[in-house]
Amino acid sequence: xxxxxxxxxxxxxxxxxxxxxxxxxxxxxxxxxxxxxxxxxxxxxxxxxxxxxxxxxxxxxxxxxxxxxxxxxxxxxxxxxxxxxxxxxxxxxxxxxxxxxxxxxxxxxxxxxxxxxxxxxxxxxxxxxxxxxxxxxxxxxxxxxxxxxxxxxxxxxxxxxxxxxxxxxxxxxxxxxxxxxxxxxxxxxxxxxxxxxxxxxxxxxxxxxxxxxxxxxxxxxxxxxxxxxxxxxxxxxxxxxxxxxxxxxxxxxxxxxxxxxxxxxxxxxxxxxxxxxxxxxxxxxxxxxxxxxxxxxxxxxxxxxxxxxxxxxxxxxxxxxxx
Amino acid sequence: xxxxxxxxxxxxxxxxxxxxxxxxxxxxxxxxxxxxxxxxxxxxxxxxxxxxxxxxxxxxxxxxxxxxxxxxxxxxxxxxxxxxxxxxxxxxxxxxxxxxxxxxxxxxxxxxxxxxxxxxxxxxxxxxxxxxxxxxxxxxxxxxxxxxxxxxxxxxxxxxxxxxxxxxxxxxxxxxxxxxxxxxxxxxxxxxxxxxxxxxxxxxxxxxxxxxxxxxxxxxxxxxxxxxxxxxxxxxxxxxxxxxxxxxxxxxxxxxxxxxxxxxxxxxxxxxxxx
Numbered sequence: 001x002x003x004x005x006x007x008x009x010x011x012x013x014x015x016x017x018x019x020x021x022x023x024x025x026x027x028x029x030x031x032x033x034x035x036x037x038x039x040x041x042x043x044x045x046x047x048x049x050x051x052x053x054x055x056x057x058x059x060x061x062x063x064x065x066x067x068x069x070x071x072x073x074x075x076x077x078x079x080x081x082x083x084x085x086x087x088x089x090x091x092x093x094x095x096x097x098x099x100x101x102x103x104x105x106x107x108x109x110x111x112x113x114x115x116x117x118x119x120x121x122x123x124x125x126x127x128x129x130x131x132x133x134x135x136x137x138x139x140x141x142x143x144x145x146x147x148x149x150x151x152x153x154x155x156x157x158x159x160x161x162x163x164x165x166x167x168x169x170x171x172x173x174x175x176x177x178x179x180x181x182x183x184x185x186x187x188x189x190x191x192x193x194x195x196x197x198x199x200x201x202x203x204x205x206x207x208x209x210x211x212x213x214x215x216x217x218x219x220x221x222x223x224x225x226x227x228x229x230x231x232x233x234x235x236x237x238x239x240x241x242x243x244x245x246x247x248x249x250x251x252x253x254x255x256x257x258x259x260x261x262x263x264x265x266x267x268x269x270x271x272x273x274x275x276x277x278x279x280x281x282x283x284x285x286x287x288x289x290x291x292x293x294x295x296x297x298x299x300x301x302x303x304x305x306x307x308x309x310x311x312x313x314x315x316x317x318x319x320x321x322x323x
Numbered sequence: 324x325x326x327x328x329x330x331x332x333x334x335x336x337x338x339x340x341x342x343x344x345x346x347x348x349x350x351x352x353x354x355x356x357x358x359x360x361x362x363x364x365x366x367x368x369x370x371x372x373x374x375x376x377x378x379x380x381x382x383x384x385x386x387x388x389x390x391x392x393x394x395x396x397x398x399x400x401x402x403x404x405x406x407x408x409x410x411x412x413x414x415x416x417x418x419x420x421x422x423x424x425x426x427x428x429x430x431x432x433x434x435x436x437x438x439x440x441x442x443x444x445x446x447x448x449x450x451x452x453x454x455x456x457x458x459x460x461x462x463x464x465x466x467x468x469x470x471x472x473x474x475x476x477x478x479x480x481x482x483x484x485x486x487x488x489x490x491x492x493x494x495x496x497x498x499x500x501x502x503x504x505x506x507x508x509x510x511x512x513x514x515x516x517x518x519x520x521x522x523x524x525x526x527x528x529x530x531x532x533x534x535x536x537x538x539x540x541x542x543x544x545x546x547x548x549x550x551x552x553x554x555x556x557x558x559x560x561x562x563x564x565x566x567x568x569x570x571x572x573x574x575x576x577x578x579x580x581x582x583x584x585x586x587x588x589x590x591x592x593x594x595x596x597x598x
Binding site: 073074075078095096097098100101102103104105107108109111112113114115116117122132133134135136137138139140141142143144145146147180181182183185186187188189190191192193194200202206240241243247248250253254255261262279282283284285291296298299300301302303304305310313314317318321322 | 334342344351362363424425426429451452453454455456457460461463464465466467468469470471472473485487488489490491492493494495496497498499500503509510513530531561562563564565566567568569570571572575578579580581583584585587588590591592595597598
């Protein structure tokens with residue numbers, strides 16, 4: 001029997017959407033192994049966020065709300081996650097920057113084996129194992145966690161966001177644990193958020209990515225296409241290394257892994273390390289003047305053309321099609 | 324400042340398509356793979372070198388960088404490469420990848436930290452073979468040290484590091500008092516990402532990692548490299564995670580080439596239905 005603890009991500013008193021992928025994971029584990037799941041809502045203002053999560057079928061909402069948790073640090077959160085997690089068989093969060101930072105630290109406190117960024121729950125006798133991408137998505141392995149508690153992060157794009165299923169999970173407060181020694185030696189200074197009208201790369205339904213071929217015209221060419229598609233903008237590593245695009249736009253093995261409904265690769269040759277970051281996309285379009293470019297091997301629709309004429313044409317044609 | 328940099332060798336990520344999985348799926352076949360240092364660990368080494376020098380006078384060391392790897396004898400090539408780039412000493416823990424998981428690496432690193440007493444452990448956010456992203460966080464907890472993961476910038480202060488962390492939608496700044504564990508992300512090798520207290524804030528490094536000059540490669544052969552046995556460092560060598568049933572990713576079905584923009588838009592609207 002599984003008893004899964006979902007660690008919700010709270011931001012400004014609200015549960016972040018990332019949490020809903022972990023809820024889907026929890027439901028899958030329960031379906032495979034029996035049992036139930038609860039949600040730990042941790043952070044300043046957690047009580048408000050917990051109310052939003054009451055209708056998702058959790059056995060309990062465990063609320064750890066304290067002013068001392070106002071600014072997330074792993075050092076401040078891990079002791080409470082571990083103290084609550086001790087009573088569970090699985091401790092899971094979504095592999096956002098929050099989950100990736102926190103869950104391994106909590107795993108160390110729990111003596112739990114960790115499997116990160118998993119994409120599938122695999123039935124394994126009466127228990128579960130986890131399929132996860134390795135070698136930049138060039139192989140998948142099944143991770144079997146050998147400790148009584150499993151510490152897991154799940155890839156958001158591989159677990160559809162859970163929908164409310166009705167009911168109202170009872171909520172109870174849990175004690176916020178005293179911080180560890182390390183917590184006294186870390187100070188949260190602030191966050192500089194990137195102000196952008198465009199959807200975040202990880203959440204965008206459409207991504208338009210550019211390669212080195214765009215040169216200094218990276219924005220000039222891509223922005224109108226991204227605008228008309230309501231897309232996030234990504235870039236190849238070559239474009240980032242050459243300074244044509246900021247490196248936080250990089251899609252690939254060493255950058256962001258995306259899996260949108262539509263991925264449009266402009267002037268990207270399709271190096272292995274780039275393909276690793278986008279080949280899970282539902283529909284892939286590639287525009288490149290080199291007909292032999294490896295990107296065409298993964299593209300559903302390929303257009304061999306000069307991007308500097310084809311992209312503006314495409315913008316006009318999409319506008320017309322949508323009108 | 325003394326910095327410990329754990330380095331892992333991985334299958335060359337630019338040739339990762341050469342990763343072979345036998346029909347049995349019981350392992351990843353590594354024969355014939357080319358080995359390279361994990362790119363994120365190379366970035367960590369570059370950041371460590373920048374923190375132990377004045378950027379204007381990189382030939383004069385102003386601190387110590389100790390590199391450590393886990394693996395058989397041939398992984399010493401990875402360590403010699405790091406020594407040639409500027410690291411001062413090296414440690415190899417004799418073992419093989421099959422005997423390790425991230426948790427065991429973290430526990431063994433803890434023992435090395437207790438011997439070496441570095442101010443900072445600086446490492447890549449993940450190795451591009453296992454792709455777990457865990458060792459820095461595990462090690463920080465085992466040491467009860469603060470952690471600053473996914474660092475895009477590091478600025479040395481008196482007794483502390485001011486670290487800009489890559490988080491969803493922006494950069495979060497953390498100040499960690501030393502000793503601390505820092506894992507690095509891509510942007511750490513930009514020209515203005517890392518400053519020791521000795522390097523002027525107006526100084527800009529070349530983007531990317533530095534390369535070893537030939538004399539440095541020769542000199543690196545004389546730099547100290549010691550070997551430890553894994554069992555000396557970790558009393559419990561049981562693994563917490565095992566892997567099986569490897570498989571290749573699902574192949575995408577072959578796509579088509581369209582003749583022009585009009586056909587592309589038509590297909591996207593009527594066939595793929597994504598417009």
